[in-house]
Amino acid sequence: MFWLGHLLTGVFVLALGWRWARSGVPVGRAMRRLRRLLWLSIGAKGLAWGALYVQGAPPYPPLAALGLLLSAGQTVLEFAAIFGRLYPRERTERGLTLPRCAYLLLRLRPVLDALAPLLAVGLAGLTAHYTLSGLYRDWGGWGALTASAMGLGALLLTLGLTLRPAPLPVRAVSVAPSLLAEAQRLGAELGVPVREILVLDGARTRTANAFALCGGRIALTDTLLAALTERELHAVLAHEVAHLAQRRRLIRLWGLLTLAGIALALASAPLWEHLPHGGLIAWMVALALGMFLPLLRLRRLHEREADAFAVSQYGAEPLSSALRTLAALHPRDAHKAGDALHPSLHERLERLQRFQKRAPDTPSANP
Numbered sequence: 482m483f484w485l486g487h488l489l490t491g492v493f494v495l496a497l498g499w500r501w502a503r504s505g506v507p508v509g510r511a512m513r514r515l516r517r518l519l520w521l522s523i524g525a526k527g528l529a530w531g532a533l534y535v536q537g538a539p540p541y542p543p544l545a546a547l548g549l550l551l552s553a554g555q556t557v558l559e560f561a562a563i564f565g566r567l568y569p570r571e572r573t574e575r576g577l578t579l580p581r582c583a584y585l586l587l588r589l590r591p592v593l594d595a596l597a598p599l600l601a602v603g604l605a606g607l608t609a610h611y612t613l614s615g616l617y618r619d620w621g622g623w624g625a626l627t628a629s630a631m632g633l634g635a636l637l638l639t640l641g642l643t644l645r646p647a648p649l650p651v652r653a654v655s656v657a658p659s660l661l662a663e664a665q666r667l668g669a670e671l672g673v674p675v676r677e678i679l680v681l682d683g684a685r686t687r688t689a690n691a692f693a694l695c696g697g698r699i700a701l702t703d704t705l706l707a708a709l710t711e712r713e714l715h716a717v718l719a720h721e722v723a724h725l726a727q728r729r730r731l732i733r734l735w736g737l738l739t740l741a742g743i744a745l746a747l748a749s750a751p752l753w754e755h756l757p758h759g760g761l762i763a764w765m766v767a768l769a770l771g772m773f774l775p776l777l778r779l780r781r782l783h784e785r786e787a788d789a790f791a792v793s794q795y796g797a798e799p800l801s802s803a804l805r806t807l808a809a810l811h812p813r814d815a816h817k818a819g820d821a822l823h824p825s826l827h828e829r830l831e832r833l834q835r836f837q838k839r840a841p842d843t844p845s846a847n848p
């Protein structure tokens with residue numbers, strides 16, 4: 482019954498995705514809808530798993546772990562099929578040059594990114610339940626083996642998420658030395674070294690964007706380099722250099738939250754057996770949210786601080802005009818938030834405007 486519902490969810494997601502990937506829908510809109518569809522697909526499956534547990538028929542933890550992997554596998558297959566349909570359209574309509582395999586890897590990355598932390602948390606929870614409740618002893622040597630395999634799986638997923646290198650389409654060109662020098666000056670202001678500025682192929686990533694990478698590196702797409710003036714580029718660089726400097730604070734908070742989560746899980750383990758059905762799930766969800774929400778809050782704050790640093794260096798105008806130019810390259814609703822971290826263009830420009838009013842003596846872009 483559970484798996485029938487699970488498969489039907491897949492069919493529904495596939496039908497919806499197939500419809501949105503048809504030729505009448507602009508590719509940009511289809512992509513935005515597919516992002517929401519991914520969370521719908523994951524959410525529906527999560528509900529099915531929750532219902533299975535609350536009904537009082539939770540499968541044996543190793544079987545549940547296997548089920549979770551199959552469940553994630555089905556989600557990947559659903560989106561592989563949908564993106565497979567979108568591929569020829571992206572080639573003809575957006576001039577994408579990637580071969581099909583590389584294209585699917587690129588497009589499925591956000592799907593894997595969304596699934597991996599959930600899988601890691603699920604596997605870790607099942608392992609904790611399996612070992613702390615003593616259930617693993619029922620299976621003798623196999624019990625210990627499956628418990629270690631599950632724990633190792635959770636650990637490897639977590640490590641893979643934190644350590645994986647990003648396969649970036651780096652172009653074999655370098656930026657003007659003055660740009661790197663300016664980025665290094667900004668880094669010195671914040672006490673963070675800036676080692677390299679990479680240029681990414683904007684035609685392959687289909688974006689004009691900038692990223693703060695690990696190891697003191699900043700990446701800009703060639704589309705962004707071509708579209709912005711030097712002053713605007715400096716403002717964008719200042720925003721990214723601020724992100725480099727904020728990373729230590731983010732990692733510290735992440736470490737603290739992880740330790741607190743593990744300590745809390747161990748301390749409350751003796752209570753788990755007395756929890757009603759669904760209690761354990763509610764507890765796990767609360768724990769996951771307790772770890773996730775402070776990180777999200779800090780990263781949103783970081784976005785505002787990064788904008789503020791750029792303004793403190795060059796005034797509000799260069800960043801505002803850079804944001805407006807980039808928004809014109811990728812038209813979207815100015816009142817809608819870009820993603821979970823970035824506020825809408827409208828809100829960001831309004832805040833920058835406030836900076837300008839508060840500090841009338843900031844240097845102007847047009848003297």
Ligand SMILES: [Zn+2]
Nearest residue numbers: 720724784787
């Ligand atoms: Zn940012």
